[in-house]
Amino acid sequence: MGKKGGVELIDNHQRIDGSLTREEGKGKKLWKKVKYQLVEYHSLPAYMKDNEFILGHYRAEWPLKQIFMSIFTLHNETLNVWTHLIGFFLFLTLTIYSAKMIPNVVDLPTLKNFPDVLRKADLHQLREDLLTCIPSLPNMPDLHKLRSDIKTTFPASSDLLPLSNWHIVELLTNCLPERFSHSNHTDVCVLRSMKEDVANIIAPLMIRPITRWPFFAFLGGAMFCLLASAACHLLCCHSKRLSYIMLRLDYAGIAALISTSFYPPVYYSFMCHPFFCNLYLGFITVLGIATILVSLLPVFDQPEYRNIRTGLFLGMGLSGAGPIFHKLILFWHQPEAVHTTGYEILMGTFYGIGSLIYATRIPERWMPGKFDIAGHSHNLFHVLVVAGAYTHYRAGLVYLKWRDIEGC
Template structure:
């Protein structure tokens, strides 16, 4: 058995530092940066471990090998299972124990479903980005963008619903506005030039605008609740600020290509590996930790027309916006062939 495994081992060069045996299923080869198609050439500082020219069957098999997409694939896949588990927990335990209304069940379901779709679309893109058909790669990239839009929609639906729980007019205004923005993004994605290099800056502007729009209802919510000095604002506003700061730091990591630009370690790193670690993984873990903390503490704020359940969902949503905002910026700045 040991001899058989050794025969299936391929040696790939790790940034000219050493050779490392990697068990690879037959038919899957790992390439260097110079050998891959233009559509995969995103980060020249990642020199090895690329999958390329694979049929669908081998793309799926590559899920279980060490490549420079391993962390991207598994971080999003584990994120999907995290939100799936939280969904079951909320539906079977949290909401019934809080005597939640049907509205609460619907909003919570929409929120978590959107997050799961976002994660699965990213899994699909990172898994099939090495497909031998460029047309298939582009389709998965388009699905990834669509997943990001759906994830952002889930953030806004739950956040706006509970932030303006007592103000039905403004709740409807912001929900309709957000829905219109997401639909506009979907229509933009249909344009044949959307995935081209010429639209790279426009993609960045679109997703940053949709994500940054959340500042407007946040400031409005602060004003409606009595300004910065109000207890509820002091409790929630810092969380929103921290979320945007983390998202900004994640974006800076991405555009500066740190740490892969400066590291002296072998560069068998997943593209943007630092970025799932600095945003997706950290924020998903924060969501899970905050989820338990809020449920245990049972926060109830005086003078505010929200329940502890609403507080829980709002905080979870605020943090998740950071995940999808960074993902939007990260994906929108990808290099794509003209």
């Protein structure tokens, strides 16, 4: 009896333990379900409370596994993550595309018909005509050097050697139409297309692509900013320490985007004026580094300093007005200067409106809780940042085309 009772007692004890274990398992699963539910603003830890007009759909102190899985779920940071993540891949694609198409960024004619043009064109006669018409060209400096270049370019043989003087473009533009319009060559079709054919042959040989590093520095700054922002909005809900690190990375990305945005307009506008080029580039670089250092202060990300943060970054952007006005003064007669300024004004408008929306927390302050998932100020700010950066990319292409063709 004792043994039997002892066995029964042990079995009952094991069954009880087993049932408790199962209940504990169910309890843990239920706790996980509750723990990883979205919470409201008042339930957040102090370091996560930033915008009191977004009332719900927060993730709070989740483990990294659940955080990474949450990129595919709906919460109040979903669109903040995806707007800049998509923006990052957009600029990564533009960078690869730009790297492949350069130096053809200046839209030069292709040389598909190069052999046919060489067969049709009488290079010896073309050489003689060019040498004959040189004296009739106005305002052409160093005519002896130019004649030497033509002799080198169009030798007596049919070999076409590289050009060494930018002024031959002006020569072809001003001289060939007049000369060939009064010539008595028999092949009228060849003569009619001679200017275009010669341009197709000559232009690629004459282009001396300028350095691309300012353009790609901007693209790198844009990609860093967008990726850092997406990572910040995804990971900041993990812990106070990780939130501090990711917010500083986000601020560094904003400063990098603003600073590198100056590089293409400053470098390509003042590449022939080294003093001003180095002055403006040095100023914005130092300002960007100083902004990053200030952002390391613990109080920088506090909600009450939102307007100070906005003003600091907006001030960085507005400091670009000086180089832009200087560019317009130097190159007021250049269409490219006006064209790029238009892009830069549009870019500044996007960034300015975005900063204003971010600082005022519109529209969620008008209807708290109605824009928790989509449409709140940070969503709109992100979209406008991507739009402004893309506008600046378009301006960069104009700068490259301008300087590739004209040089200094």
